[in-house]
Amino acid sequence: MSDPYGTGAPDPRRDEGGRPDPWAAPGHDGRSADGPWRPADAWGQAPAGPQQPAGHDAFPPPYDPYRAGPAVPQAARPEPFGLLPAQGSEPWPPPAPRSRRSPARWIGAGSLVLVLGVVGGFAGGLLQDELSDGSGGTYPGVSLPSPSAGSTQRAAGSVAGIAAAALPSVVALQVQGSQGSGTGSGFVLDAPTDGGSFVLTNNHVVAGAATDGIVVVFQDGQQARGRVVGADSSYDLAVVRVDRTGPRALPFGDSSSVVVGDPVVAVGAPLGLQGTVTEGIVSALNRPVTAGESQDETSYIQAIQTDAAINPGNSGGPLLNAAGEVIGVNSAIAALPGAGGQAPTGSIGLGFSIPSEQARRTAEQLIQTGRAVHPVIKVSLDGTYQGQGVRIVDQPGAVTPGGPGDRAGLQPGDVVLAIDGRPVTEPSELIVDIRAREPGETVTLSVRRGGETVDVPVTLEADG
Structure with a gap:
């Protein structure tokens, strides 16, 4: 038998005939507590060459949080519960090697779990049957009354x-x-x-x-x-x-x-x-x-x-x-307000x-x-005017010659205060009120001209 560790003792992983022992603990010889663990050893096959660095195995070795490695800044170390070794001390000692239980013991434990599951299911069935027959279970004989007949007829109003x-x-x-x-x-x-x-x-x-x-x-x-x-x-x-x-x-x-x-x-x-x-x-x-x-x-x-x-x-x-x-x-x-002109939601x-x-x-x-057909009075309104009422633009041509406003006597610079007694403060208000009427209808405009207010009847006509 070969001596992989050079100690002169027989290899504990092989039997007396030199054949591999399938139940020997892989990676340990029984004499050393810190022998290396290699994935290939689990199958009784030692790697042919030197061990590959971490990250190159198809199945990398398990992460060992206590294993000594490259220095890591203390604030970045993922130590459990924030416990760190004292400054300058050795890393946390490795844990004792885990022993391998025999397959027979694992098979026995699995059988015990199966038996317990069967017993638990049988006991749960008995409990359900007991509850069904007692005061805390279902009541097959109970039925709720049907809703009374209704009607979909409603009053007309x-x-x-x-x-x-x-x-x-x-x-x-x-x-x-x-x-x-x-x-x-x-x-x-x-x-x-x-x-x-x-x-x-x-x-x-x-x-x-x-x-x-x-x-x-x-x-x-x-x-x-x-x-x-x-x-x-x-x-x-x-x-x-x-x-x-x-x-x-x-x-x-x-x-x-x-x-x-x-x-x-x-x-x-x-x-x-x-x-x-x-x-x-x-x-x-x-x-x-x-x-x-x-x-x-x-x-x-x-x-x-x-x-x-x-x-x-x-x-x-x-x-x-x-x-x-x-x-x-x-x-x-x-x-x-503040919608920024976007469509409301x-x-x-x-x-x-x-x-x-x-x-x-x-x-x-x-x-x-x-x-x-749109009723009009054919005058131009001043959108920049800030005073009371709505002002006709104070420029020649603001009142269309021959139009309804001209025939009624409206003049550039006149300020319209009301239409049929209803005050107006924006040009759109006057336009909306006139558009809501019919051609041929007569409206009365309260107009301020100079220092006096006069009523001017205006007969609307159709545009175009």
């Missing part, structure tokens, strides 16, 4: 009743254009045509739609292609023709009879969620609202303000009164709707002629 009547007539619009896709809402008008119907929505919902880029989705899931009949950015209204008949048209209510505090219901498809119903009240009337990203797209609305939740996608949907009549077309929402309880009288009149014009 309730929110549920209003919603049930209106939902079949409210649609969602899926719009595809050169700049992307979007969704909006609309509702069926009482204007049937040969084999089709008209849907009223906002101009900004369908603006930029490609040919055959509008799909109208009804509450029952039916879809049909839509085509724009006419649209107007100033009023933010558009009419779409759809090749489907059957859905009931929503009736218009009298928006001039609405008062602050009236209950209202908004219906639409916010964020594409079709058939969404929210409720609130009328928060304010005659609220001047201007919206749009450019001068050509700016809309002027003398709006009904509501706190009913209105979100992106509600645009074009109806605002209903307690009788289920359309008193407004939802068009815009306010953004929190959701409702903050400040929604604005186009009054039904304006919407009905404009929809009729769009259906009949394809365009809307």
Whole structure:
């Protein structure tokens, strides 16, 4: 037998015949407590050459936290519990070698665990049977009473009743254009045509739609292609023709009879969620609202303000009164201050709707002629003026010769303080109030000229 350590003693890892002993503790000769441990020794095969440095083995040796190695800065040492050897002392001594138990002992321990598991499972089954028969288990004989019969019928004036009547007539619009896709809402008008119907929505919902880029989705899931009949950015209204008949048209209510505090219901498809119903009240009337990203797209609305939740996608949907009549077309929402001009993320309880009288009149014009008529007085307003009222630009030509303002006697530099007794403080307020009227209607402007105030009646006329 060979003597790998040069001690002259027989190799304890081999038997008397020189054959390897498979149960000998690998890596130790029984005489040395710090003999090297090498992975190859576990299989009784000593490596042919010098031991490879750490990191080159397919199965590297186990990490020994107490083994002496290269100096490591004290703050970076991963010593357990923060215990470190004293300065200049030797590293922690290596642990005593672990003894190898015989396979028979391991097999015996495994058998004991298996027996205990079987006994535990049998005892658990007995316990479950005992609990099932006692007071702490299940009760197969117990049954709960069925709920009493209910009804889905609601009063006509309730929110549920209003919603049930209106939902079949409210649609969602899926719009595809050169700049992307979007969704909006609309509702069926009482204007049937040969084999089709008209849907009223906002101009900004369908603006930029490609040919055959509008799909109208009804509450029952039916879809049909839509085509724009006419649209107007100033009023933010558009009419779409759809090749489907059957859905009931929503009736218009009298928006001039609405008062602050009236209950209202908004219906639409916010964020594409079709058939969404929210409720609130009328928060304010005659609220001047201007919206749009450019001068050509700016809309002027003398709006009904509501706190009913209105979100992106509600645009074009109806605002209903307690009788289920359309008193407004939802068009815009306010953004929190400091939003930086970015699109709002959701409702903050400040929604604005186009009054039904304006919407009905404009929809009729769009259906009949394809365009809307705008009443004007043909004067230029000074956007830099900071005083009370709204001033006409103090330059020649600010009052169009021969126009309604010129015929009424308005002059450059005049300051308009009120229209029909309602004060105005911004140019948009005067424009919105005039746009909410009809050509041929006469309004009275309170005008300050020099040191006196005069009333000037002005008869509106159509633009173009």
